Amino acid sequence: MGGDGSEPRRSLSLFLESGVYRLEGSGGAVFVDPVRVLNRALARFSISPSAYYSRFFEPGPSEADRGGSNGRKRKRRARKPLVLNDRERVAAQRHQEARPFLVKAHEALVGATELRSLMLKMKGEVATAEDRKLAPPGVPPSFIEIGRLWQAPLYEITLNFSQEKPTGDGGPSIIHSKEQKVIPIFNNLVHNGTKDDLEAEFLGSQYVIPRESCFYMSDLQQIHRMIPVEGDAHFHFIVIDPPWENGSAQQKSRYPTLPNKYFLSLPVQQLAHREGALVALWVTNREKLRNFVEKELFPAWGVKFLATFYWLKVKSDGSLICDLDLFHHRPYECILLGFCDKEGMDPRDLSRLSTIQDKRVLMSVPGDYSRKPPLEELVLEYIPGTKPARCVELFARDMRAGWCSWGNEPLHFQEMRYFQKRDADDA
Secondary structure (H helix, E strand, O other): OOOOOOOHHHHHHHHHHHHHEEEEOOOEEEOHHHHHHHHOOOOOOOEHHHOOOOOEEEEOOOOOOOOOOOOOOOOOOOOOOOOHHHHHHHHHHHHHHHHHHHHHHHHHHEEEEEEEEHHHHHHHHHHHHOOOOOOOOOOOOOOOHHHOOOOOOHHEEEEEEEEEEEEOOOOOOEEEEEEEEEEEEEEEEEEEEEOEEEEEEOOOEEEOOOOOOEEHHHHHHHHHHHHOOHHHOEEOOEEEOOOEEEEEHHHHHHHOEEOOOHHOOOOOOHOOOOOOOEEEEEEEOHHHHHHHHHHHHHHHHHOEEEEEEEEEEEEEOOEEEOOOOOOOOOEEEEEEEEOOOOOOHHHHHHHOOOOOOOOEEEEOOOOOOOOOOOOHHHHHHHHHHHHHOOOOEOOOOOOOOOOEEEEEEOOOHHHHEHHHHHEOOOO
């Protein structure tokens, strides 16, 4: 470790380029700025920080601030001890097993003073980006509601392909030709095979389709159409973020959930590449769900369990979004990693998968509701097969450059108001 402070400065420099800060003495924990990570792969557009960081960005109030209007602390009523049932006791045990890793990671973040200073400055970036957003907030069409209509197959999206010609004087390029393509938006693979981000239009709203990406928008009954015909078109990395059944009325108002049994039919094995596939499944902290995944879901998918990662949510000052030990509202979510062992899997890939570190922690400031941070920086070296890996997200609500996205609203976070055009200096 550089006693002259060179190591933290080097880590900070890498963070500014990559969006990933690897924390020393943390057991492999990282802090991630999803905006920087995602923008690395975009071409003409970039994600607006002010649109991404819409929750938990402000530092929390102090204990004194949480008092009444007179500034005095409110007296806390003595809490009754929790009486746990068998399932809750198992969940509490899982939390106790994870707790040392979460605490160690968070302490490392708190100790990274240069990083925390930069995190607070991100607020200024958000304020600046607010002025550069391309579209004011509006009411976009509901893909879920439209997709349920019998007329859904008749709806079309317009893709605008632009060709830019350099000016020759170092200034911004001039668009000298524009081609439009109108294709069905539902139950159809919409593909941007170019090396530039596309602007698309649907029912008066504008969307950004990242370079070399595609989406298939449908309900669960049509997911089998996502299975590639060609062997090399299958996927090496499969990220799954299911709309788990949840008693939260707030969650149900934001997007519909499904009973757990529906996810048993996901064709994970059929989507997996013959060279093997790494699977990352987002889960809540409910013990009933964890038990379902371990005993029914992974076996049904033909997925072998590897490790558990944690996403620890923090505010812009580095503090947790809530107390670590709150029983019914933990400040973290879990990612269960597994793999599909296929006939063409290289033994070296299989051996590398066996070394994946368990209970690793990823920290970030949360984005909008249900939006998850990118995971590939933590698992890139473990993804089997040829590179660049083919990646897909199931139940996606946004798109990634170079990825395929499937779900009933993969354009949700692709609306133009979430983006800004890159300056000439950013390109």
